[in-house]
Amino acid sequence: QQQVKQSPQSLIVQKGGISIINCAYENTAFDYFPWYQQFPGKGPALLIAIRPDVSEKKEGRFTISFNKSAKQFSLHIMDSQPGDSATYFCAASMETGANNLFFGTGTRLTVIP
Amino acid sequence: DGGITQSPKYLFRKEGQNVTLSCEQNLNHDAMYWYRQDPGQGLRLIYYSQIVNDFQKGDIAEGYSVSREKKESFPLTVTSAQKNPTAFYLCASRVDRGLTGELFFGEGSRLTVL
Numbered sequence: 552q553q554q555v556k557q558s559p560q561s562l563i564v565q566k567g568g569i570s571i572i573n574c575a576y577e578n579t580a581f582d583y584f585p586w587y588q589q590f591p592g593k594g595p596a597l598l599i600a601i602r603p604d605v606s607e608k609k610e611g612r613f614t615i616s617f618n619k620s621a622k623q624f625s626l627h628i629m630d631s632q633p634g635d636s637a638t639y640f641c642a643a644s645m646e647t648g649a650n651n652l653f654f655g656t657g658t659r660l661t662v663i664p
Numbered sequence: 665d666g667g668i669t670q671s672p673k674y675l676f677r678k679e680g681q682n683v684t685l686s687c688e689q690n691l692n693h694d695a696m697y698w699y700r701q702d703p704g705q706g707l708r709l710i711y712y713s714q715i716v717n718d719f720q721k722g723d724i725a726e727g728y729s730v731s732r733e734k735k736e737s738f739p740l741t742v743t744s745a746q747k748n749p750t751a752f753y754l755c756a757s758r759v760d761r762g763l764t765g766e767l768f769f770g771e772g773s774r775l776t777v778l
Contacts, residue, residue, distance in 0.1 A: 553706075560704065585766075594668075594754050594769030595707070640706060652767065654706040 554578060555643050557655025564662050570628040572658045574641035577622065581643040585652070586615065586626050589638045598639070599626070631662045666691045668770035670755050675775045677742075677749070685740045685773045687755035695758040696738035697767070700724060700751045707754065713738055742775060750777045 556575045564570045574584075585600035601608045601615040601624065608615045614627045628635055641655040668689045677683045689696065695714045699707040709722030713732040727746025732738055742749045752774050756767045 557706075587767075592771070594756070594771050595767075596769065597766045600766075652707075654708075656704055656706040 553656065554653035555641060555655040557641050557658060559658060560656070561659045562661070564631045564660065566631065566633060566662055566664050568631050568662075570626075570631045570635065570660055570662070572626045572639055572641070572660070573623065574625065574643075574655050575621075575623045576643050576653075578643070578645070579622070580645045581653075583644045584615070584617065584624050585642050586613075587640045587642065587654075589640065589657075591637075595640060628660075631660075633662045633664050636660055636662050668755055668757055668768055670753075670770035670773050672773060673771070675773060677775065677777050679777055680744045682741055682743050683775065685742070685753055685755075685775070687738045687740065687770060689736050689738075689755075689757045689768075689770075691757055691759070691768060692735070693757035693759050693768070694735070696732065697756040697758070698722075698728070698730065698738070698740045699754040699756065701754055701772070702751050710740065710753075749775055751775060 558573050586598045587595035588598040589595040599610050599613050601617050603619050606617050612629045617624045638657045638659050640657050642652040644652045671686045697712040698710040701707050708724050710728050711730040713719035716735050719730050719732050727743055729741045752772050754772045755770045758767050
């Protein structure tokens with residue numbers, strides 16, 4: 552059972568456009584929601600993360616929007632650039648418990664020049 | 665530079681053979697993890713270790729084994745019991761045993777079973 556559901560599976564955006572990736576979860580005990588960026592042949596790297604006490608977090612062109620009541624969060628990439636072309640994973644975890652991050656299935660973003 | 669080193673980057677194996685993937689970190693992190701990445705399935709946890717000489721099974725541990733004899737090393741053995749071992753394997757570490765905080769990943773090892 553997928554703990555975190557991510558969509559779309561792939562996304563093509565024109566340079567300068569807005570890329571939006573959505574994630575949903577069921578477990579209300581989750582309290583940490585990071586996004587990881589992975590370039591081909593490389594390991595993922597943390598891009599931005601949010602906790603449920605805020606509804607939005609912005610770092611440069613990247614923004615996480617968080618809707619606690621809907622149990623959804625999304626990544627917005629403003630002014631998308633070809634260098635943003637990568638696979639993006641959302642994830643969720645909880646402070647207690649024996650396991651760690653539950654990852655979404657990933658979104659492959661392609662930004663066309 | 666501090667980081668996580670995985671080796672080999674590419675590995676080919678015949679069916680029935682065990683292989684060991686190396687993971688070394690010089691970040692002085694307590695916790696280390698092994699993930700498997702398959703197309704369309706995200707990252708799935710195989711094993712994790714929060715302290716030396718201790719490790720726990722993740723979601724897909726069957727057919728894999730690990731050891732944590734040193735803080736900086738967490739090798740993964742893919743045994744012949746693993747039914748579908750062809751995948752991209754990622755090692756990661758975290759500074760402490762807490763479940764939040766940044767995971768640092770290595771560059772991965774791609775295993776192909778012939």
